[in-house]
Amino acid sequence: MATRINKYLSEAGYCSRRRADKLIEEGKVTINGKIPEIGTKVGDRDLIEVEGQRIEKSKKQRSIYLAFNKPVGIVCTTDRRVESENIIDFIKYPKRIFPVGRLDKTSEGLIFLTNDGDIVNKILRARNNHEKEYIVNVNRTINREFIQNMSNGVEILETITKNCFVKQLGPKKFKIILTQGLNRQIRRMCESLGYRVQSLKRVRIMNIRLDIPTGKYREFTKEELLELNQLLENSSKICE
Template sequence: MATRINKYLSEVGYCSRRVADRLIEEGKVVINGKITHKGTKVEEGDQVKVDGQRIEKTTKQRNIYLAFNKPVGIVCTTDRRVEHYNIIDFIKYPTRIFPIGRLDKLSEGLIFLTNDGDIVNKILRARNHHEKEYIVSVNRPITRDFIQSMSNGVEILETKTKNCFVKQLGAKKFKIILTQGLNRQIRRMCESLGYKVKSLRRVRIMNIKLDVPIGKYREFTKEEILELNGLLENSSKTFD
């Protein structure tokens, strides 16, 4: 049965469909000696290469789901050219995995890693409704107006952020729960209100909470995987 090339690379655990699409656009994916394009399908017996490396389907491997506490300074990329700072070289996991989404270099906290391209696709394409919780410290005392403005939405990147939950935890610290993921969203929101983020830590994604030391990871529990799949069920029905 023919399979679209981005789905093929996802199913064999090479990368997510989103990353596969980027590799295809960059001309790095070859099928039977010819550079491919989006939408091309892989047939049984076809030879697939990425950056000159032969990619083959093997016996179905165990799906891996990791919750990692990313330190400041680590970049969420699978690009091994980012020496010493990329997340893959830092973790040194024995089999190929890749991060789901991003957490910028100056931020720390929870990020998922997996070899299951399907769940990556579901999480990244599940528009809104999936909560991500952060603890943030800023450079000066927080006011009631700051909390209210952050909660009601801030103008950044030529749009207004969605309403969100914000709670003050200290003179210069607050908790924020987002259901969207604009580029450097929290930092930009704070900057637009005259504040500078001093530290930013993600402590929860959906039903998975951060509960390991900085630089360490753990596998999801069976219960967490079941609950996560339930939360993603509607997303998997909405997107292919």
């Protein structure tokens, strides 16, 4: 059965479909020695290569799902040409894995890594009710007006952010739960209100909480993975 090239690469555990499309656009993917277009389909007899490396799907490949506590300074990319230390080199996991989404270099906390391109696609595709929880410290004292403004939506990037849950935890510290992922959203929201983020840590993604030391990772439990898949299934039905 023919499969779209981006799906093939994700199922082979090489990268997410989104990353695969970018690699195709950059001319780094070939099918039988020729550079394909996005959406090109491949079959079992086709030779798939990325930058000269042959990519094959293993029927016995074990799916890997990791929760990692990313330190500040680590870049969430599989591109080893970046100047700063990237997440793959830092973890040194023995199997090929890639991060799900991003967490800024100056931020820390929970990020997923996997070799399952399908779950990456589901998480990034679904646009509703996928909660991400953060603990944030800012440069000056916050007040009730700040909490209300953050909760009710702030104008950034030519849009208004969605309503969200915000709770003050200290004079300059608060918790925020987002269901959208605009570029540097929390930092931009704070800047729009005259504050500057000094530290930002993601402590939860959906049903999985950060419970490991900085720089360490662990596998999802069976219970976590089951609940995560149930949440993704419900969301994908709503999205469709």
